Amino acid sequence: MNSLITGASGFVGQNLLKYFYENKIDTFYLTRDALQGDEISISDHIDSIIHLAGKAHDLKSSSSQNEYYEVNFGLTKKLFDAFLVSPAKIFIFVSSVKAVADTVEGVLTEEAVPEPKTDYGKSKLMAEKYIQSVELPSDKRVYILRPCMIHGPGNKGNLNLLYQFVKSGIPYPLAAFDNKRSFLSIDNLCFVMKEIISRSNFSAGVYNVCDDEALSTNEVVGILASSLRRRKKLWRIPEKLVRSMAKLGDYLRLPINTDRLHKLTGNYVVSNTKLKQELRIALPTQASAGLMNTARSFDI
Numbered sequence: 027m028n029s030l031i032t033g034a035s036g037f038v039g040q041n042l043l044k045y046f047y048e049n050k051i052d053t054f055y056l057t058r059d060a061l062q063g064d065e066i067s068i069s070d071h072i073d074s075i076i077h078l079a080g081k082a083h084d085l086k087s088s089s090s091q092n093e094y095y096e097v098n099f100g101l102t103k104k105l106f107d108a109f110l111v112s113p114a115k116i117f118i119f120v121s122s123v124k125a126v127a128d129t130v131e132g133v134l135t136e137e138a139v140p141e142p143k144t145d146y147g148k149s150k151l152m153a154e155k156y157i158q159s160v161e162l163p164s165d166k167r168v169y170i171l172r173p174c175m176i177h178g179p180g181n182k183g184n185l186n187l188l189y190q191f192v193k194s195g196i197p198y199p200l201a202a203f204d205n206k207r208s209f210l211s212i213d214n215l216c217f218v219m220k221e222i223i224s225r226s227n228f229s230a231g232v233y234n235v236c237d238d239e240a241l242s243t244n245e246v247v248g249i250l251a252s253s254l255r256r257r258k259k260l261w262r263i264p265e266k267l268v269r270s271m272a273k274l275g276d277y278l279r280l281p282i283n284t285d286r287l288h289k290l291t292g293n294y295v296v297s298n299t300k301l302k303q304e305l306r307i308a309l310p311t312q313a314s315a316g317l318m319n320t321a322r323s324f325d326i
Contacts, residue, residue, distance in 0.1 A: 028052045028071050029223060030114070032061060032105065033078030037181050038120070038212065042076070045216035051223070061101045068112035074223040075109050076118045077102060081146070091145045098149035103156050110160065116223055118169045119157055123234065123296055125150035125172060129288075135297045136172075136232050154232075167230040169222055171215075174236045174296045177316065178212030179323035184289070185246075189324050192250040192258075200268060201244050201260035203291035208236040211316025214309045221305060229304055236296040237313035243290060249314055253321035 029046065033039045034055035046053045054072065058079060068075070081097040102119060109117045124147040126140045142148045154170050162168060177185050192198065218235055222228050241249075244260060251258040268287065275283035302309075311319075 027073050027223065028054065029074045029076060030068065030072045031055045031076045031078060033058075033080065036078060037178075038176060038215065039078050040180065041178060041212045042078070042216050042219065045213075045220070049220055051220065056105075061105060066104055066108040068108050068114055070113050072112065072114045074116035074118065075105070075114050076120070076219060076223075077105055078120050080120075081149070094145040094149040095152065098146070099152040099156070102153035106157055106160070110163075110166075115165060116167050116169070117157075118171060118219060118222060119153065121150045121154055121170050121172050122147065123172045123174045123294075125154055129292065130294045130296070133295045133297045134234065136234055136300055167228075169228075169230055170232045171218070172232065172234050173210050173215055174208045174234075174294065176210045176212055176215060177320045179320060181212070181320060185317075185320060186324055188243075188246065189250050189253075189321055192247055192256075193254055195256075195259070197259035197261035198244070198247045199261040199263050200287075200291055201247075202262040202265050202268070203243070205242055205291050205293050206240040207243070207292075207294045208240045208296040209313055209317065210236050211311040211313070211319075213311040213316060213319075217310050218301065218305070233301045233304070234296050234298055235301060236298045237311070237316060238298065238302075238309060239313040240295045241313055241317075245314075246317060249317045250321050253318055 029051055031039055031042060031053055032055065034043055039055070043053055043055070054069070056066070056079075060066070061079060079097075079101060081094050106117060106119070123134060124144065125142055126138050126147075127134055128143045128147065140151050142151050157168060157170065177183070214237060215235055247260065248258040269284075271280070272282050272284045272287040274280065
């Protein structure tokens, strides 16, 4: 079995290469330069293509709008067109839950009508729609995976910032908010992709990908504190006071504003029921264990 990976130098790509090597799956990769060339040629010995390369969501809002569409849609279209005329049988496009919704009321399922608000989400959805618009040859299968927030050793995103805050010993001040969010261990994402390319009867389609349990930020703070062998420190400042401070922060450019407050305390629960029904076996890593592994890697 030979698999071609794009975006192999990124966080997910590096972990996937290691995981596939350990599971004796031969892997090859295409660089960003190769994807941006005039033509993409897929070797005859490639069985599956996993498309990870993309323009990630820019938290600092410094990226141009066009860059999202050129990379997340344009390069995906070019690679998918090359797949269609190649001997490869499987195409996996790693999209995002943000292609569907930036905020979630209740639980996000694959049946939700997509309404992305950012250029990142809109560009991912545009790529999804193009892939779904093409009539496939009968011997090819296509999968669109929508992961939620991915974490694991080597990831230095928002989870690392929260870890550093817990490490400082300052009590977490937003404990009055009772929220739930879904996470995705990199181990589980790699496992899902291995199962897809290894099984001839894995149904093609769109799948949300997340760990089984949704956790509150307070629970995450507790896991991070445990990784440091400390007790968690929570400070329950009244919600109304915090929201007022956040609104003030919108005007005074304080560290806390309404957008940042929502990211820390909002709900974003994703369903993986469709995926679990197709897998018919348990995901290898529980949410709390995956977060603990991630936390322990931050100071290495």
